Amino acid sequence: EPEVTQTPSHQVTQMGQEVILRCVPISNHLYFYWYRQILGQKVEFLVSFYNNEISEKSEIFDDQFSVERPDGSNFTLKIRSTKLEDSAMYFCASKRGEQETQYFGPGTRLLVL
Amino acid sequence: GDSVTQMEGPVTLSEEAFLTINCTYTATGYPSLFWYVQYPGEGLQLLLKATKADDKGSNKGFEATYRKETTSFHLEKGSVQVSDSAVYFCALRGQDSSASKIIFGSGTRLSIRP
Numbered sequence: 001e002p003e004v005t006q007t008p009s010h011q012v013t014q015m016g017q018e019v020i021l022r023c024v025p026i027s028n029h030l031y032f033y034w035y036r037q038i039l040g041q042k043v044e045f046l047v048s049f050y051n052n053e054i055s056e057k058s059e060i061f062d063d064q065f066s067v068e069r070p071d072g073s074n075f076t077l078k079i080r081s082t083k084l085e086d087s088a089m090y091f092c093a094s095k096r097g098e099q100e101t102q103y104f105g106p107g108t109r110l111l112v113l
Numbered sequence: 114g115d116s117v118t119q120m121e122g123p124v125t126l127s128e129e130a131f132l133t134i135n136c137t138y139t140a141t142g143y144p145s146l147f148w149y150v151q152y153p154g155e156g157l158q159l160l161l162k163a164t165k166a167d168d169k170g171s172n173k174g175f176e177a178t179y180r181k182e183t184t185s186f187h188l189e190k191g192s193v194q195v196s197d198s199a200v201y202f203c204a205l206r207g208q209d210s211s212a213s214k215i216i217f218g219s220g221t222r223l224s225i226r227p
Contacts (some may be wrong), residue, residue: 004156033214043157043202045214056214091157093215099164102206102215104149106156 002026004105006092012111013082021077021108023092032075033093033102034067036060043091049075082112115140119203119218126193127226134188134221136177136203144205146170146179146186147215151200160188160201195225 005024013019025032034046047057049067066078075094079086089109093102120135138144148160148170161170166181175190186203203218 042219043217048214101159101162104157
């Protein structure tokens with residue numbers, strides 16, 4: 001069964017460094033998402049992406065964040081200058097159509113020191 | 114704005130016990146409702162869903178009924194197993210946008226004793 005994959009599974013970085021989290025959505029899916037879960041807290045929406053542009057973003061998704069679908073298969077989340085409070089599990093998700101189910105990847109655990 | 118409230122955990126039960134995890138929501142119109150499960154060390158998996166009032170979602174022995182009148186979507190299972198130990202998230206998707214984000218509850222950790 002096709003699934004969303006994410007790399008790396010864990011990443012440790014220094015405060016102020018740039019990180020890129022990578023996702024490979026399911027191949028015929030058209031809608032893409034990033035969510036994050038700070039340890040012990042709820043899963044929060046960051047951004048949705050459709051037709052090569054951001055369709056919605058939360059207040060968390062400030063100028064330090066960007067997303068890209070560079071090659072038709074990968075979907076990346078870049079954090080330009082990481083802060084301690086960016087430490088979280090980041091989930092990628094995708095869906096095929098408007099009313100379809102979102103499928104989630106296994107997550108990338110990011111630790112900012 | 115839209116929100117989901119679910120019962121706080123952790124919930125610890127013995128094997129074969131009856132499970133209920135309460136979930137209520139606030140949303141305009143007719144959202145779609147979901148239960149996701151996160152097994153240890155894994156990502157979020159869709160457990161079941163319901164897209165309109167009075168629909169019952171079911172999967173792996175779990176059930177939840179979309180109750181518009183009480184704005185609830187409680188998760189139930191008649192006889193839990195050790196393998197059901199996981200974190201369960203109630204969630205909704207608003208009806209107003211095709212690219213709608215999913216809004217999650219805070220999660221309920223379930224532990225089943227053998």
